[in-house]
Amino acid sequence: MATERTLSIIKPDAVAKNAIGDIIARFEKAGLNVVAAKMVHLSEEKAGGFYAEHKERPFFNDLVGFMTSGPVVVQVLEGEGAIAKNRDLMGATNPKEAAPGTIRADFAETIDANAVHGSDSPESAEREISYFFGNDEICPR
Numbered sequence: 673m674a675t676e677r678t679l680s681i682i683k684p685d686a687v688a689k690n691a692i693g694d695i696i697a698r699f700e701k702a703g704l705n706v707v708a709a710k711m712v713h714l715s716e717e718k719a720g721g722f723y724a725e726h727k728e729r730p731f732f733n734d735l736v737g738f739m740t741s742g743p744v745v746v747q748v749l750e751g752e753g754a755i756a757k758n759r760d761l762m763g764a765t766n767p768k769e770a771a772p773g774t775i776r777a778d779f780a781e782t783i784d785a786n787a788v789h790g791s792d793s794p795e796s797a798e799r800e801i802s803y804f805f806g807n808d809e810i811c812p813r
């Protein structure tokens with residue numbers, strides 16, 4: 673399997689629960705290296721742009737409201753099969769359907785406040801990483 677990079681966001685609910693360390697430990701134990709990271713409080717414009725593909729969905733305003741409700745930790749994870757590996761560690765979007773032992777099963781309660789985001793394809797990973805990190809903020813591969 674090829675070495676990949678993926679974008680991970682620890683969302684405001686998980687930051688508020690002091691779960692940053694526990695979540696990053698799961699990534700590292702699974703062989704994903706953190707190669708860039710920052711804590712930011714997203715503006716409505718930045719959060720709305722990130723979730724632009726959901727603009728017409730009924731939950732869009734709530735999603736943006738939630739993502740701007742407190743700071744988030746944005747990271748780039750690198751490792752073999754990083755995109756799928758991160759999605760496996762995260763569990764299903766709805767924490768009630770997330771497999772036991774996944775981040776969402778352990779740290780999230782609702783589909784709105786579901787602890788983490790992870791890129792879902794190589795194309796999204798590339799777009800999302802460059803949405804948050806400039807070329808001078810991340811080591812080239």
Ligand SMILES: Nc1ncnc2c1ncn2[C@@H]1O[C@H](COP(=O)(O)OP(=O)(O)OP(=O)(O)O)[C@@H](O)[C@H]1O
Pocket residue numbers: 731735764765783784785786788789790791792
């Ligand atoms: N039906 C819904 N009701 C409320 N919020 C939703 C719903 N579906 C998705 N969301 C929110 O929008 C986010 C993006 O939805 P998407 O379908 O891309 O899920 P995902 O890829 O599992 O999550 P993410 O993009 O955050 O990793 C979800 O993480 C969730 O917080």
